[in-house]
Amino acid sequence: MTAIPLGVPRRLVEFTIDGQEARVPEGSTVLDGCRAAGKDVPTLCQGDTLTPKNACRVCVVEVEGSRTLVPACSRRAEPGMEVRTDTERARHSRKIVLELLASSVDLSTTPMVAEWIKEYDAKPDRFGPAAARLNEEPKIDNDLYVRDYDKCILCYKCVDACGDQWQNTFAISVAGRGFDARIAVEHDAPLTDSACVYCGNCIEVCPTGALSFKSEYDRRAAGNWDESAQKQTTTVCAYCGVGCNLTLHVQDNEIVKVTSPHDNPVTHGNLCIKGRFGYQHVQNRG
Amino acid sequence: MTKRDRTPKTYTRLTRPLVRDSRDEPFRETSWEDALERTARGLRRHRGAFGMFSCARATNEMNYVAQKFARVVMGTNNVDSCNRTCHAPSVAGLSAAFGSGGGTSSYEEIEHTDVIVMWGSNARFAHPIFFQHVLKGVRNGARMYAVDPRRTSTAEWADGWLGLNVGTDIPMAHAIGREIIHAGLANEAFVERATSDFEAYRALVEPWTLSLAEKVTGVPAAAIRELAHAYARAERAQLCWTLGITEHHNGTDNVRALINLSLLTGHVGRYGSGLQPLRGQNNVQGGGDMGAIPNRLPGFQDILDPAARLKFESAWDTVIQPHYGLNLTEMFEAMEEGSLKAVYCIGENPAQSEADSEQAVRRLRSLDFLVVQDIFLTRTAELADVVLPATAGWAETDGTTTNSERRVQRVRRAVTPPGEAREDIDILCDLATRLGHGWKYADAEAVWNELRSVSPDHYGMTYDRLERHQGIQWPCPSTEGLEPAHLHGRLWERDPERRGRRAPFGLVRHDPPVDLTDEEYPIRLTTGRRLDSYNTGVQSGSFASPLRRGEFVELCPEDAEHYGVVVGEEVRVSSRRGSVVAPVWIDTALRPGLAFMTMHFPDEVDTNQLTIEANCPIAGTAEFKASAIRIEKLPAPAYVR
Numbered sequence: 015m016t017a018i019p020l021g022v023p024r025r026l027v028e029f030t031i032d033g034q035e036a037r038v039p040e041g042s043t044v045l046d047g048c049r050a051a052g053k054d055v056p057t058l059c060q061g062d063t064l065t066p067k068n069a070c071r072v073c074v075v076e077v078e079g080s081r082t083l084v085p086a087c088s089r090r091a092e093p094g095m096e097v098r099t100d101t102e103r104a105r106h107s108r109k110i111v112l113e114l115l116a117s118s119v120d121l122s123t124t125p126m127v128a129e130w131i132k133e134y135d136a137k138p139d140r141f142g143p144a145a146a147r148l149n150e151e152p153k154i155d156n157d158l159y160v161r162d163y164d165k166c167i168l169c170y171k172c173v174d175a176c177g178d179q180w181q182n183t184f185a186i187s188v189a190g191r192g193f194d195a196r197i198a199v200e201h202d203a204p205l206t207d208s209a210c211v212y213c214g215n216c217i218e219v220c221p222t223g224a225l226s227f228k229s230e231y232d233r234r235a236a237g238n239w240d241e242s243a244q245k246q247t248t249t250v251c252a253y254c255g256v257g258c259n260l261t262l263h264v265q266d267n268e269i270v271k272v273t274s275p276h277d278n279p280v281t282h283g284n285l286c287i288k289g290r291f292g293y294q295h296v297q298n299r300g
Numbered sequence: 301m302t303k304r305d306r307t308p309k310t311y312t313r314l315t316r317p318l319v320r321d322s323r324d325e326p327f328r329e330t331s332w333e334d335a336l337e338r339t340a341r342g343l344r345r346h347r348g349a350f351g352m353f354s355c356a357r358a359t360n361e362m363n364y365v366a367q368k369f370a371r372v373v374m375g376t377n378n379v380d381s382c383n384r385t386c387h388a389p390s391v392a393g394l395s396a397a398f399g400s401g402g403g404t405s406s407y408e409e410i411e412h413t414d415v416i417v418m419w420g421s422n423a424r425f426a427h428p429i430f431f432q433h434v435l436k437g438v439r440n441g442a443r444m445y446a447v448d449p450r451r452t453s454t455a456e457w458a459d460g461w462l463g464l465n466v467g468t469d470i471p472m473a474h475a476i477g478r479e480i481i482h483a484g485l486a487n488e489a490f491v492e493r494a495t496s497d498f499e500a501y502r503a504l505v506e507p508w509t510l511s512l513a514e515k516v517t518g519v520p521a522a523a524i525r526e527l528a529h530a531y532a533r534a535e536r537a538q539l540c541w542t543l544g545i546t547e548h549h550n551g552t553d554n555v556r557a558l559i560n561l562s563l564l565t566g567h568v569g570r571y572g573s574g575l576q577p578l579r580g581q582n583n584v585q586g587g588g589d590m591g592a593i594p595n596r597l598p599g600f601q602d603i604l605d606p607a608a609r610l611k612f613e614s615a616w617d618t619v620i621q622p623h624y625g626l627n628l629t630e631m632f633e634a635m636e637e638g639s640l641k642a643v644y645c646i647g648e649n650p651a652q653s654e655a656d657s658e659q660a661v662r663r664l665r666s667l668d669f670l671v672v673q674d675i676f677l678t679r680t681a682e683l684a685d686v687v688l689p690a691t692a693g694w695a696e697t698d699g700t701t702t703n704s705e706r707r708v709q710r711v712r713r714a715v716t717p718p719g720e721a722r723e724d725i726d727i728l729c730d731l732a733t734r735l736g737h738g739w740k741y742a743d744a745e746a747v748w749n750e751l752r753s754v755s756p757d758h759y760g761m762t763y764d765r766l767e768r769h770q771g772i773q774w775p776c777p778s779t780e781g782l783e784p785a786h787l788h789g790r791l792w793e794r795d796p797e798r799r800g801r802r803a804p805f806g807l808v809r810h811d812p813p814v815d816l817t818d819e820e821y822p823i824r825l826t827t828g829r830r831l832d833s834y835n836t837g838v839q840s841g842s843f844a845s846p847l848r849r850g851e852f853v854e855l856c857p858e859d860a861e862h863y864g865v866v867v868g869e870e871v872r873v874s875s876r877r878g879s880v881v882a883p884v885w886i887d888t889a890l891r892p893g894l895a896f897m898t899m900h901f902p903d904e905v906d907t908n909q910l911t912i913e914a915n916c917p918i919a920g921t922a923e924f925k926a927s928a929i930r931i932e933k934l935p936a937p938a939y940v941r
Contacts, residue, residue, distance in 0.1 A: 157844035247714035252694035255579025256430045257703025262714040286428035287832045295842040296692045299718040300312040
């Protein structure tokens with residue numbers, strides 16, 4: 015008979031962050047340690063439900079004895095490690111990353127980024143107005159999603175969420191190579207001609223708003239999107255017996271967005287088309 | 301080709317009570333006072349001929365109050381919900397074998413199992429987030445088998461697809477059982493210690509050789525053998541099923557046949573090994589747990605058990621009828637006979653969801669008094685004398701629901717209901733007061749705490765703990781600890797005392813679908829769900845799904861060629877009960893002689909005019925999955941200029 019696998023008990027790893035003692039369970043990342051210690055390390059491509067991709071490099075820290083800067087999101091904490099989050103070198107690197115991203119990508123809907131630009135004294139304008147941008151119109155080819163690749167930082171989170179890490183639909187992929195690499199749906203097809211099942215799990219992980227719900231996009235366009243006026247309430251989906259937890263974002267008594275808690279044991283932050291978008295019937299209030 | 305209006309019917313929320321004096325009149329808006337007085341009068345008149353349709357989509361708290369209303373205020377056990385149209389056979393089958401009617405495993409366990417069998421379940425479409433757990437299992441190395449007449453999107457992920465003929469699940473299961481026994485792969489120690497009736501089971505399955513099963517099911521013997529060996533040899537295995545098993549005239553027998561396989565191999569009661577019926581409504585598990593079924597009191601306590609009755613009689617200060625009530629199916633039959641005259645229908649739409657929908661409407665019309673409590677004026681509400689505007693359980697009320705892995709989770713009010721709509725519990729208590737029972741609950745938590753006090757399996761689940769643990773799975777008898785997430789570990793105990801009642805093998809026989817195909821009706825029609833739609837479409841019709849394409853009759857390419865029809869062409873689809881016109885879709889997942897339709901667009905094509913009301917005698921579930929139909933090409937339309 016099979017025993018219940020409890021796993022090997024996880025030992026605590028002791029190391030230091032900025033000179034302070036830190037202890038995290040074995041297998042945790044440097045970022046986990048930093049967050050537990052209340053250190054503000056910026057992240058963009060890191061996702062709490064996804065395998066680290068090491069794409070954006072905005073979370074780099076210095077580790078004693080390491081020749082290069084280390085991405086905190088993927089590097090596992092080791093005993094005796096000496097991590098420094100706020101050195102000149104780490105700060106300079108973050109500043110350059112932010113300048114390169116902000117000069118080539120529209121980060122206007124990226125949470126926190128304005129504060130980071132200020133914090134690291136980044137000057138995206140110094141590359142001049144001719145800095146390469148995509149300059150594309152947002153793609154609106156259906157009533158649920160908007161894809162605005164002007165805002166895409168190529169972090170690959172949507173590719174992973176649509177692919178083998180969660181949804182296994184594989185509608186989203188990277189097309190092109192090198193400077194021409196970009197996120198695409200089936201080599202640049204409209205969403206409606208793709209394998210997309212409209213689960214919205216790519217939008218859930220997108221860090222910049224390149225992928226957004228049309229409900230949010232339309233409200234932003236109309237100047238009627240006010241996150242400070244939105245209340246989030248977690249309830250349970252009514253569409254089948256699986257019991258997915260839904261967080262309803264409500265503004266002026268209208269559901270404007272639906273997400274799911276990333277640490278929920280049923281969903282791990284994922285939903286299907288019905289749970290994500292099937293709320294309209296409640297507010298057909300005549 | 302004719303143009304068809306593809307905009308789904310959207311429903312607008314009810315905001316005021318509606319009444320009428322006779323059924324030929326249109327509804328008129330009225331006050332709550334008037335509507336509730338009329339309802340109280342209508343119900344008082346028919347004490348003794350009353351039935352309650354509770355709601356498998358509302359909260360546990362509402363279901364608890366609704367069944368208490370039926371039992372205490374109306375003095376009847378005639379209370380049921382749409383569990384009858386889907387998973388009642390799973391509950392009946394699991395109860396008969398193990399003594400309780402829930403799935404035995406947790407979602408997380410399927411990520412750590414070795415073999416997954418998806419039987420009659422297109423979880424990729426119908427339970428997409430559960431299927432993500434399955435895919436984790438597959439990526440962790442589990443082998444997956446799909447047993448389904450259609451090569452569904454679930455089957456696309458399987459190592460093996462066993463495309464059996466509709467309604468031959470028992471031959472398939474028995475052949476697998478026989479093969480396991482003959483190959484010496486039965487878990488003899490488990491069978492010996494924890495089960496009963498094995499010898500009779502062995503004799504029962506003995507005739508079902510692989511070659512006979514191949515003839516009956518249409519699945520190659522080698523494929524059946526492979527599944528038998530994979531399942532029996534696995535260290536851990538999960539057997540999951542959905543309505544492909546239960547929506548048959550012998551649904552409970554089908555469930556028993558699957559449970560037999562788990563008993564034979566010991567794939568139950570251990571971490572990673574279990575049985576998982578995937579429930580169709582958000583609270584169809586909870587509705588039954590709360591006693592909104594005709595044979596159980598809250599917490600799965602049997603009405604025939606005098607001790608259980610006594611406990612509730614003293615808790616509720618009432619007398620509980622010492623016999624089972626009528627289930628939903630029997631209530632419909634009682635309407636026909638005239639012995640059921642008043643129905644209180646909460647959040648259900650039987651006029652469109654029942655098999656043979658014309659008959660269901662006729663029976664509802666024959667009622668003397670019908671009150672419908674819903675958020676929309678559904679087809680059922682249109683038949684009512686009084687319509688009470690309610691709140692949407694999942695977004696406008698507080699409470700709990702219970703999912704397929706028996707996890708009780710908190711539902712919270714996020715938006716304010718429209719107009720004068722009131723919460724279900726509030727309405728029920730108001731009516732109870734008018735009928736002489738002054739019920740008052742401060743809030744949903746007060747209802748829940750009353751339930752906790754009478755249901756030991758729920759006692760440990762305070763709202764506080766439910767929030768802290770993101771839901772707790774029953775049983776949870778203590779406010780201190782948590783039980784293992786899988787059920788029936790007792791079957792593995794060495795001490796016979798602690799092992800408890802043996803799980804009996806189900807001695808069930810093959811019984812083909814009632815609606816036979818013949819020369820006149822040569823095609824087998826089966827029904828199911830699509831990814832972006834839900835049941836009768838009242839809820840899911842309102843959002844702009846890019847995937848929605850409306851109702852079609854789906855045929856395989858060979859049949860389409862045989863009838864000379866193309867995609868989008870309208871054809872007449874007829875069964876022995878009714879006839880509808882629907883456009884054709886061609887799907888290579890089907891095979892010759894097999895057609896598929898959904899029940900999502902009844903206002904467009906009323907599929908349930910075709911289905912047969914042949915019911916499982918134990919659980920009362922109709923055979924939605926097997927009708928005999930014929931397809932007729934329509935004459936070319938005459939164009940008028």
